Amino acid sequence: MAVEISGISVCPSDDLITAAYIDYPRTGPVDGYAFDAYGWVVAKETVAEVEFVHEGIVIACCELEVQRPDVAKKFRSSSRVGFWKAIGTVGLAPAFTIGVRIVFKGGRRREIAEIRGSQQLTSAFTPTMQPITVTSPGRSGSTLLMRMLADHPDIIVHERFPYEQRVCSYWMHFVQVLATPVDTSRAESFEFWTDRKRLIPFPSFFLDPVFAGSVGATVDRWYGSDQIEEFARVAQATVESFYREHARGRKRATPSFFAEKFAPSGHIRSIIWQLYPRTREIFLVRDPRDTLVSVRAFDNKRGRGEFAGQLVGTDEQLVGMVRDSILDLTRLWKSRSKYGTLVHYEDLIHSPTEQVRAMLDALELDSSANIVDAMVQAGNESTADMNAHRTSPDVRSSIGRWKWDLEPRIQDMCDAAFDGLFDELGGSPC
Numbered sequence: 334m335a336v337e338i339s340g341i342s343v344c345p346s347d348d349l350i351t352a353a354y355i356d357y358p359r360t361g362p363v364d365g366y367a368f369d370a371y372g373w374v375v376a377k378e379t380v381a382e383v384e385f386v387h388e389g390i391v392i393a394c395c396e397l398e399v400q401r402p403d404v405a406k407k408f409r410s411s412s413r414v415g416f417w418k419a420i421g422t423v424g425l426a427p428a429f430t431i432g433v434r435i436v437f438k439g440g441r442r443r444e445i446a447e448i449r450g451s452q453q454l455t456s457a458f459t460p461t462m463q464p465i466t467v468t469s470p471g472r473s474g475s476t477l478l479m480r481m482l483a484d485h486p487d488i489i490v491h492e493r494f495p496y497e498q499r500v501c502s503y504w505m506h507f508v509q510v511l512a513t514p515v516d517t518s519r520a521e522s523f524e525f526w527t528d529r530k531r532l533i534p535f536p537s538f539f540l541d542p543v544f545a546g547s548v549g550a551t552v553d554r555w556y557g558s559d560q561i562e563e564f565a566r567v568a569q570a571t572v573e574s575f576y577r578e579h580a581r582g583r584k585r586a587t588p589s590f591f592a593e594k595f596a597p598s599g600h601i602r603s604i605i606w607q608l609y610p611r612t613r614e615i616f617l618v619r620d621p622r623d624t625l626v627s628v629r630a631f632d633n634k635r636g637r638g639e640f641a642g643q644l645v646g647t648d649e650q651l652v653g654m655v656r657d658s659i660l661d662l663t664r665l666w667k668s669r670s671k672y673g674t675l676v677h678y679e680d681l682i683h684s685p686t687e688q689v690r691a692m693l694d695a696l697e698l699d700s701s702a703n704i705v706d707a708m709v710q711a712g713n714e715s716t717a718d719m720n721a722h723r724t725s726p727d728v729r730s731s732i733g734r735w736k737w738d739l740e741p742r743i744q745d746m747c748d749a750a751f752d753g754l755f756d757e758l759g760g761s762p763c
Contacts (some may be wrong), residue, residue, distance in 0.1 A: 335453040336363040336422050343446045351375040351408060353445040355433065365557030366422045366454070367514050370433065373401045373415040374445050375408045379438040383416045384592050386432040387425055390600075393418050419514035421736035422452040423561065425599050428608065454508075454607045456565035458589060462489075462573055463609050464501055465592040465696070466602075466673075467760050469617035470664060471628035474678040475594050476722055477712055478617055481689060482592045484711040489580050489588045494718040499593050500575050504568035505601040505608075507532070512561045569608055590698075597661035613696045614673025617681075618665045618758050621655045622735035622747050628655070630724035630738070648743055658751045675759060685709045 338358045346352055353374040376395070385393040386634060400414030420431065433446040464520045465488060469475045479496035482488050491498040510532050590613065595602070606612060628651065645651045666675060674695035680688045689708050693700035725731040739747065 335452065335455070336366060336368070337361065337452075338363060338368065338448065338450040340449040341446065342449075344444055347443075349377055349437070349441075350435075350444050350445060351377060351410070354762055355446045355448070356645070358448065358450075363450070365554055366421050366452070366512055366561050367553075367557050368422070370418045370420050370431075370448065371399075371432070372446065373397075373399070373404050374405065374435055375410045375414055376435060376437070378437075378441075382438045382440050383418070384434050384436055384442070385418060385420055386434060386712055387429060392425075392431070393420055420448075421513045422450075423454055423512035424509045424603055425455060426603055426666055427451060437570055438721060440601075454562075454565060454604060456562055456569055456608055457480060458569040458573075460573055460609060462576055462589060462591050463588070463611045464586075465590045465613045465616045466595045466598055466605070466607060467592060468595045468616060468662060470597060470621075470662060471507040472624050472631060473617055474549075475617055476719075477728070478676070478681065479592060479594060480613070480714075480719070481708040481712045484708045485693070487588045487698060488577050488583075488590045488592050489585070490592045491579055493577075495722055501572050501591070501593055501605065502595070502599075502601055503573050505604045508561070508564050508604055509601055510569050511564050514557075517721040528725065543607065551711060564605075565608060585695065597658050597665055602665075613667055613698075615692065615696070616662060616669075616673060616675045618659070618662065618675065619678035619752065620732070620735070620742070620756070621751050622739060623731065623733065625651060625655050625743075625747065626735050626738045627724050627731070634724055644691070649746065652743070652746050652750045656754065659722065659751075659754050659758075677759065679732050681712075682732060685712060697739055745760065 337466050338360050340360060341355050341358070343353055353372065355370070356371040357371040370393075374380065374383070379746070380397055382394050382396050384391045395416050397414055399414055400412045401415040401418050403413045404410065404414050405412035422429070425431075429449070430447040431450075433448065434444040435441050436442050440748050464537060465482065467475050467478055469478075476495045479490055483490035483492055483496070490496060491500070511754070554691040572591075577587055580587055606690045645654050674692050676688065678691055686705055686709055690700045691706050693705070723731070725734060735744070735747070
């Protein structure tokens, strides 16, 4: 366990903030994978809540419910200006920054402080298999690539089509949930305990600040350190057992890697990177215009709108969704490029042998000619599942299809939204 607060800064007062302060945490080591965020703010408008933001995502929030008579006396304000929240560090970036901001009743937001620190989740488990993460926006060719990876002798893939058994993701999410301090503002009803499909944070972890200095604090220290590391050990052992059994069932020697699909955004990547420091990463990109066409065609083919129909309602929103997914992938690629390789879908189709060999070399995997040939052949194999999954007559006709499948109005929208989008991803895919 290694969590440390390296710095805290408070923003100066302005037209909306009279004063603010962070009492805790203080700089130095943290005893466990969570810390108290305790402070106060005197504002010139009514404050609805306090948000804690990490990498643009609100990871916790609370209201001004702590009585601070000392602050009220100094500023002649209400005494109910204090806040307290337990912040879990599992899932944060190794070097993290948390912005503390208030939300006014009218919806405006203003940052009042910043908490900086570092964290490293550890586990007693020593994995013999490491992940290969395949990161791509949806409908960008990840199913084809997973089919190819499954034929490498040192990679195990669960072949249930379309290769989306996210075993590692599931268990890392398990660790994330159980390492999250309980939200005391939301009491679970009795029905929760009869619901077999839900999992919430442990209801006695950082239950209330009044336990500080009591037996409750001792329980917090145990659960927030040793027990979380035990959860991480169990999660890793389960993932490895799953893939070992799968390899044994296929009469294969235990491989060194397992491959899974990942979306460009998500909260579990930091956990995977810390528990599996030798993770290999593949970033798969495709012309976003063809991605957009494929999304629409897939939903029309299934007739259920299951891919994007429930997320967006207009063409403008669909274009924005595709753009956001590319931006998420670009940010990841910029921060993780030294751990993996970038693959363009178009190259994978036009020159599969060269692209597969280059990909394996970048991942430091065996790229012998017979292995590359087997992977390419697997990608070319026509199966009922692949034919049902595909939205074009064949893979080659899936490239550049936007030129005849997108209406001129949407092409103009794409030109504006995707202009310069691939500058940091090796240039335009076309």
